[in-house]
Amino acid sequence: MISVNPILVSIVIYLVLTLLVSRFAANRAGGDEDFSRKYFLGGQFMGGGVLALSLVATYTSASSFIGGPGAAYTFGLGWVLLAVIQVPVVMLTLGVLGPRLWTLAKESKAVTILDIFRDRYHSKALLWLAGMSLVAGFLGMIVVQFTSGARLLNVMVGMSYANGLFLFVGTVVVYTLWGGFRAVSYTDAIQGLIMLAGMVALLLGVLAHGGGMANLTSQMASIDPGLVQPHGAGGFMSWPFLFSFWILVCFGTIGLPHTVLRVMAAKDGKAIARAMVLGTAVTALVTFLPHLIGALGRPLVPELSSPDEIMPTLMLRLFSPWVAGLLLAAPIAAIMSSVDSMLLQATSTLVNDLAIRNYSLSEGQQKWLTRVITIVVAGVCTLLALNPPQMIIWLNMAAFGALQVVFLWPLVLGLFWPAASSQAALASMVLGLAFYLPQTFLKIKIFGLHAIVSSLLASLLAFLLVQVICAGKKRE
Template identity: 50%
Template structure:
């Protein structure tokens, strides 16, 4: 139990530090002073370059990157490490492509659903988007809970159920006591902790005696460990290319990363965010997956691949040192959970309930949002009670579902003003339905992830619907 003490101390200190920090910044900023609800939901345009980079990468880096990703690298070998590095340009895409467009918006939005509602003025589209966001986030939050509980259980020796309870109560303490600004500052602090912890773990692994000779012996026995296609050849080029769509290009359709663009300070912050974010994303992607691959050399007989990171931390460090190092992956999981939990609760209240009750006071909106956080946490906790052996596939499935729903409506809304609400709705529904149907057919014979055909179908439906609507408009004009 010794190793649990530094974790609890870290969580308590980070909670206090970020709340004091956010309170001081909120007092300095006069923006949204008259709207307590908006101040809680979005916090104003306050994200500078380094802060933007840290919160974006910390939110994107989750249990999938620290538990599921290294577990997959443990199972499939170096090929999964190369597969993971595909996501490094995600910051350039998100900030460089979408950032200037959102920055040019004259109105400040609290959620991505609020922006979609303003852009398309289609109630059904907004409702489907809100439902998809909440369901997708509940699934992803459950994955984070599983990852956090496995970390605590694997390193400290407590039961999985107790680890889950500790993690859930910690998440609630973080999210209920602060709004978006506090969450962002928490992400920034935890992003720094993640980076330092990862570097320490990699150095410890590389200093293990006879690592080189063990690596040579293991790869001689299983040469596919060094193959770009992975053990068993499961990572063929169609899968590699489709994963580029899933974890890189498609991330422009993830609501919990895009919401950061609603709080960017200026263009200079976007430029600095791209530079810092790409560097941080590279390190936070490469190091944990490389640790998972090297972990197979040190502990070759794990029955559950997702246990590799807890095993590395617990076995290679002293109990107290393991507790300190455990703060890094816990920070990764926390930084994703708090963002998704806040955003899903805010969407239910701001984009659902407040629309039906527009006279609801700001304090009541905040209290109702906090209640929704508790409900969503309970649902995710229920899903996490009986976890699967590998969480990476659940995380990626939720990733793909959100992208299939949001990607083309967001891109069309930003870059093509003539695209209307009905067209965006058709693209959203076709993407969602086709992705869910394709998920039932896994594994596809062509080795392509379902996100690729789903996005192709959604795009084709968008183009076809837009062409038909434009043709009708031209006929109506010519008839007059």
């Protein structure tokens, strides 16, 4: 008699459906564009709904469904309030950058964010620094996502860590290669819906088993009164911490390359406007729900060895294996929708920005090189994920913040300040990294603030100072 693991079967069905969606998306790709634009951007095809869901799914990662709920489990409802700081992300990204960036991408036929920088600044040094930062940052973040996906399969299914890693990576690589950016965007949109549906079902299950919100919060207060207070258990969340968190996960994300690319692929201005409203609503739900579930899970599962296990543990304890397998699709979707975008952009930087721009390659050579680089990048990240460094979570946060200090001001000021020079943008990148990396790895906090605050401020001041100097020299 063959034993069937219902959770594993549900997961495999979900992964197969993901591949079918990617194949469908690939078949819809237009044939009148060159390979790099069709594969790495897919054309300007996204309507408001797809743009909103794809943008939210890309921004939402393992931290939103594993680390975030784990923190809410530890610190209580205060962390739930902290998490909703992220809600304006879509509104800020589309509202600040949307119309101007979309117009520029259409006029210049830009495929990547480095194409925007190339057309705006005409500086090889800036492009190399931005390109190296993007690839290095995404490599670290991809390793974290691969590790999270493998660990999730290991905990939920009992699959070995290595087998779970290979299954997860294999699926992501196949559908990314299959259809490029268009396939990634459509699968991300579907995954956004799955995240939302899964979290609604899990919250209802938690409330039903816990006797309602009032009963659960009462039990939380009896465990530790700080769990139901704004600043969390032990007053952990100070005002400097709150301000730092807002900068890191909300304001600073305006310039993240993998979210900016979605704006460039919008169909038109109306799609951007619709996506602002829908995306903000979806962000509110997929941010609020998992963190609330993590906090309310404290009375239901008080004996966890690791807070990060709260979501998969609740799925296994509150539902049948078949339903738990379906719910598991939500965190898997969150991880996949982030890692596919990072993998595609790391590849596009190496292929489109470094190879195609500098060498004359036929379309066949471009396709071959793209497939090889994608597999190589995924392979390197897989090897690192097989034995991830102990400080991998800090590497992830370091990469997240480093991308912000490199891209935020050169992108925003470059779009809206016609006089902004390449020298100012390059100085902004260099000084921002010089401030950020030492503070991050040496755990230095100026006035109790996260390194991202002083680093973005230093980056901005460097931009303005060098710009003034350059303007003065031109007048002379």
